Amino acid sequence: MSSLTISGMTATSCIGRGLTQTLSALRAQRCGLVRCAFRDLVLDTWIGEVDVVDDEAIDADLREFNCRNNRLAQLALAEDGFVDAVDAAIERWGRRRVGIFLGTSTAGMLRTEWAFRHRDAVSGQLPADFVYAATHSPYSLTEFVRRKLRLEGPALAVSSACSSSAKVFASAQRMVDSGLIDAAVVGGVDSLCATTLYGFKSLGLLAEECCRPFSDDRAGISIGEAAAYLLLERISDPLDDDSVLLLGVGESSDAYHMSSPHPEGLGARLAMERALHAAGLNPRDIDYINLHGTGTIANDSAEANAIAHVFGTATPCSSTKGATGHTLGAAGALEAAICVLAIKNALMPSGPSAGRRDDTMAIDYLSQNQHGKVSTVLSNAFGFGGSNCSLIFGRLT
Amino acid sequence: MLNGYIDGIGVLGPGIKSWQDAERMLTGDVAYAAARTVLSPSALLPPPERRRAGRGVMAALQVGHAACVMADVPPSEPASVFASSGGDGDICHAICSAMAAGDHLISPTQFHNSVHNAISGYWGIATGAMTPSSVVSAYDGSFAAGLLEALTLLAAACTPVLLVASDTDYPPPLYRARPVPDIFAVALLLTATPHPTKSVARIRVADAAPFAETPSQPMGDTALESLRTSIPAARCLPLLHSIARRDTGNVILDYLDSQGLVIEMVPCA
Numbered sequence: 089m090s091s092l093t094i095s096g097m098t099a100t101s102c103i104g105r106g107l108t109q110t111l112s113a114l115r116a117q118r119c120g121l122v123r124c125a126f127r128d129l130v131l132d133t134w135i136g137e138v139d140v141v142d143d144e145a146i147d148a149d150l151r152e153f154n155c156r157n158n159r160l161a162q163l164a165l166a167e168d169g170f171v172d173a174v175d176a177a178i179e180r181w182g183r184r185r186v187g188i189f190l191g192t193s194t195a196g197m198l199r200t201e202w203a204f205r206h207r208d209a210v211s212g213q214l215p216a217d218f219v220y221a222a223t224h225s226p227y228s229l230t231e232f233v234r235r236k237l238r239l240e241g242p243a244l245a246v247s248s249a250c251s252s253s254a255k256v257f258a259s260a261q262r263m264v265d266s267g268l269i270d271a272a273v274v275g276g277v278d279s280l281c282a283t284t285l286y287g288f289k290s291l292g293l294l295a296e297e298c299c300r301p302f303s304d305d306r307a308g309i310s311i312g313e314a315a316a317y318l319l320l321e322r323i324s325d326p327l328d329d330d331s332v333l334l335l336g337v338g339e340s341s342d343a344y345h346m347s348s349p350h351p352e353g354l355g356a357r358l359a360m361e362r363a364l365h366a367a368g369l370n371p372r373d374i375d376y377i378n379l380h381g382t383g384t385i386a387n388d389s390a391e392a393n394a395i396a397h398v399f400g401t402a403t404p405c406s407s408t409k410g411a412t413g414h415t416l417g418a419a420g421a422l423e424a425a426i427c428v429l430a431i432k433n434a435l436m437p438s439g440p441s442a443g444r445r446d447d448t449m450a451i452d453y454l455s456q457n458q459h460g461k462v463s464t465v466l467s468n469a470f471g472f473g474g475s476n477c478s479l480i481f482g483r484l485t
Numbered sequence: 486m487l488n489g490y491i492d493g494i495g496v497l498g499p500g501i502k503s504w505q506d507a508e509r510m511l512t513g514d515v516a517y518a519a520a521r522t523v524l525s526p527s528a529l530l531p532p533p534e535r536r537r538a539g540r541g542v543m544a545a546l547q548v549g550h551a552a553c554v555m556a557d558v559p560p561s562e563p564a565s566v567f568a569s570s571g572g573d574g575d576i577c578h579a580i581c582s583a584m585a586a587g588d589h590l591i592s593p594t595q596f597h598n599s600v601h602n603a604i605s606g607y608w609g610i611a612t613g614a615m616t617p618s619s620v621v622s623a624y625d626g627s628f629a630a631g632l633l634e635a636l637t638l639l640a641a642a643c644t645p646v647l648l649v650a651s652d653t654d655y656p657p658p659l660y661r662a663r664p665v666p667d668i669f670a671v672a673l674l675l676t677a678t679p680h681p682t683k684s685v686a687r688i689r690v691a692d693a694a695p696f697a698e699t700p701s702q703p704m705g706d707t708a709l710e711s712l713r714t715s716i717p718a719a720r721c722l723p724l725l726h727s728i729a730r731r732d733t734g735n736v737i738l739d740y741l742d743s744q745g746l747v748i749e750m751v752p753c754a
Contacts, residue, residue, distance in 0.1 A: 089641060130589075184696070193600065200577070204585035204658075213658050220662040225571060226601055226622040231742070243741055244630040247572075247601035248620040255619065262637035266487050268695060283580055286589045287596035339617035343561075343609035346537070347597040358615055472597055473606020475618065 089261050089366050091333045094481070095271075096173025096319030098164060099425035101412045102136035102312050106167035111429050117457060119411050119440040121298045121310050126280050131289060134298045136312025136413030137280060138163070153232040155196035155223040157279040161233055164277070164315030173319050174237050174273060181270040181321075187241040189259045190230045191252025191276035193417030195245075196223030198281035229277050233317075241269050247417065249471030250380075252276055253316070254420025257479055258337040260320050275317035276421035284416060285311055291347060299383035299414070300442035301407035302392070302453050309382045312413025316421035318428075327484055332428050335464070335480045336367025342474025349387055349470060353394030356380075356468065359476035360398045363466065367480045371399045373464050374480070376436045378423050380468040381407020382414050391468065392449035399451075406454040410439040420469035420477065427465045427481050434461055487636040488689035490753065491728065492645070493556030493674030495548030498522055498719060499667045499712060503551065510709070511722075511729035517708050522668040529560070529611035537594050538607050539573045541653035544670040545604040546611055549649045552672035556645070556683055560612035563647040563674065564638055566619045567605045568631025570717035571663065573598060574655035604651065616644060627652075628671070628721045629740035632748070635675055636690060645676045650718040669716040671725070684753040686728045691735060691747040701737045701745050724748060 098106060102120030103113035113120065121134040144159040165171060177186050203218040222228050226247040234243050242263060246252045253276020260272035288294045288309060295308035320334055327333075340362060342355035349356070364371060377399070380391055388407075395405060408426055415422050430436055438454040445453055464482035494504040500520040501507050510517040526535055527546040538546075545567065553560040571577075576599045580591055597603070602620040609618065619638065623630035628650040635648040651670035655663050679687065704710040704722055713722045720739045727736050731752040737745040 200581055201584055204581040207585070207658060214662055218662055220659070221624055224662070225624050227570075227624040227627075231624070240744075242630075242633060243623065244634065245622045246620060247622055248605065248618075249600045249602055258617070259619065259621070259634060259637070262641050263633075266637045266640055268487070268633075268637075268690070282584055282589070283591070283596075283599070286584065287580075287591050287599070289589075290591045290596055291593045339619075341605065341609040341615050341618045343613050343615050345610070346534075346603070346606050347593070355615060362617075471602065472600045473602045474609055475602050475605065475620070 090265055091323065091335050092261060092264060092320040093323050093327060094318055094332050094334065094428060095321045096170050097425055097428055098168035098170040099316035099422050100138060100164035100167060101314035101415060101422055102138055103411050107429065111433060113411060114437040117438060117440050119298055121413055129282060129285060131285055132296050133294050134310045135280060136310065138313055150232065150235060152219040152222040153228065155199035157196045157229060157277055158232045160279050160313060160315050161229055161277045162236065165236060170317055177271040177319060177321060183240040185241055185270045186239050187260060187263055187269040187272040188230055188234050188239050188243045189246060189256040189272060189274050190233060191246045191256045191417045191420060192226055192229045193247060193249050193252055193278050194281055194284055195226050195228050197283050198279060199223045201282050237273065248475040249473060250416050250419055251469040251471035251475040251477045252417035252420060254469035254477035254479055255339060257334055258339055261334065261337055264322055271319065271321040273317060273319055276418035277315040278415055278417040279313045293384050295383060299410055301381035301383040301409055302388050302446055302449065303443045304446040305443060306383045306385060306388060308384050310413040312415045314412060314415035314418040314422045316418060316425045318421065318424060331484060332431050332481055333484060335482050336363045338362030338366055338478045340476045344474050347472055349390040351390055353390040355474050355476045356391055356394035356470055357397050359478040360394065360466065363478035363480050369480065374403055374466050375462045376430060376465045377403055377405035378427050378465060378467040379405050379407040380470045381409055383409060389449060392451050395451050401450045402452055404436050404452050404454050404458060406438045408437055408439045410442050423467050424479055427467045430465055431462050431481060434459055436462060486692055487640060488687060489636055489639045489675040489677060490679045490684040491673050491686045491688060492676050492680055492683045493552035495551030495672035497544050497548050498669035507725060508729045511726045517706055519708055527611060530607065534607060534610055539575060539598055540668060541573050541651055542604050542607045544668045545649050545651040546608060548670040548672035549608060549647055552647060552674040556674040558645055558674055561614045563645040564616040564642045565605065565608060565647045566621065566631050566635040566638060568621050568627045568650040569601060570622060570624055570627045570652050572601045574653045574659060578656045578659055623741065625717050625720060626740040627717050629738040629746040633746060639675050639677055645674055648673045648675065650721060652716050652718045666715055669718045671718055671721045679753060686753055687751045689749040691749050695747055697737050697745040697747050699737065699745060701739045
């Protein structure tokens, strides 16, 4: 697989709108979670909500796409000059040579929930202005952003739960290697809805306080929402010194259980080993690992087992979900953006302070931000159904 | 150049029980007659998962297994691509109805079955496959998007690739917003090199012009054309038609809005 250069990037989550706010929140180890007061939900939990999503106005010609997920997608797209970077890629390669691959777990589910509460009293039909293709379909997000960016290349949605927007990097890299495209917009958008909040509650995986990944009293996840995009391009010209590349992707399946990870982290281990192999790197080449680190007892210990097996105990690692919450189908892309920020700013972000570490897990978990050169990082994203994906980003060596 | 060889095929749909069935209908030897899709429980799944899995999972596992058997490839070996237009219609209906009625106690099994990669997860549990597994969607173009994903994966992987495209019906009221009337599932087992006795066709993404402005060709038979347009996964029918008839030439598959995917077909000896 060939390395791809990252020529544009933006991220919006509860810790910030755009990269500048995101970076300053990471520097301050700030937590963006708040006690859940979302719509009419009655849940004893904390959530990572993005402000003013509902103020976002959708253009008239895209009105049928109006739902929280697409409003969040649009709000985030406006930051960090991302649209200009995409326009430059279109200029460079042609509109048909730029693909778009976006991940989401629930797309516009909140809108479908609304439609079911507003069924016609007599006929039982959903409201006439409920448009399945533009809001409920997992592809609705990709089609919406594709139209906003006026792209005409290959497109798809990846929906593999919490690994969705990590796996889009693999699809994009393979498509570039195939010769069908030269550049790709990848990313993920997932927004708050009742189905995921009550669903994780039913599995007993929702924390009542802010999630505390890898702490000795961790009690589950906090759900957040986010949108993050990266622009990947084939390397054609000499790169400048500040360039960060996608070096490798590794994917695997647990083949174990629908909602519990393999206890030894076997699938996670395979994903990390395959990413290292794809990048042509050794475990000691990795300076920092951004963990999947959701904060559930089983996930964190399975991941720690896998990390210890592949990397030993000395590679600094942390989860940033204590800051952003678990943004589900957007987590892979959000944390990819955080990894690129880590490299560009020589910062290994620890996330908010979260009490005593779980000493049974033999890994070097950062309890404070660490400063210093970061050349190569690995990011993990694991999902329901045992869907695992690891990404490696770094400088040109 | 993106290409591959089809060594195994599985099909299940309204009035179609197997690839052998479909082949006779597509060549015109037997008239196609629509009837409700008949599912059989997967012997591959352990009993607890068999009880938990939905109808869409059963259909996808059945065709995936049939394609592996026809190709004589152990099901744990291929990397996989699962393409669906949407998730499980029954579960979406059940969760949304319950919540609209104020019942927030979602069943844990229903919740984990509601993810779009449920089929991929059950496939892994059933077969032990720890290979990469993509889960993709592109609305009515999901089959073509999945085929493209499968061919790029085949070029990158050192294993065969199993593509499974499947969709389930929606109960009302979602049915009116997305009128998918029944289950359809198709599986192709793809290999990078031809096998002298097993390969049935070579498929290749047209190099010069991979994407066409023209829509896909309709099926000549009106009942088959109605099947093709009513269930997203059945948009594979022009490709299956070409394989069954051992045609050489281009097939255009519905892909993105106003864009078809052009596939060059050559039958194998």
